[in-house]
Amino acid sequence: MSAPGRAWVYGDDINTDLLAPAPYLKGSMEDLASHCLEGLDGDFASSVNEGDVFVAGENLGIGSSREQAPQALQ
Structure with missing residues (x-):
């Protein structure tokens, strides 16, 4: 079995501050998504495509509660 997209593989403890950086929470969801993971991988938001797979280790979403x-990531 194969998938057409890329696998984005990261380690443990990807916190909510990396997924949804606080300075962009009051803007649109599109703006927030364009900054997703920029503190870990500056190319992620501009390079991820439909069909890609996001893989993380333990404690994905650790940290402050942030819906x-x-x-x-969507």
């Missing part, structure tokens, strides 16, 4: 964090 926008999983939405930013």
Whole structure:
């Protein structure tokens, strides 16, 4: 079995601040998503495509409760 997209593989402890950076929380979801993971991988938001797979280790979403964090990955 194969998938047509790329696998974006990261380690443990990807926190909500990396997924949804606080300075962009009050803007649109599109703006927030354009900054998703920029503190870890500056190319992620501009390079990820439909069909790609996001893989992370333990404690994905650790940190402050932020409902926008999983939405930013969509």
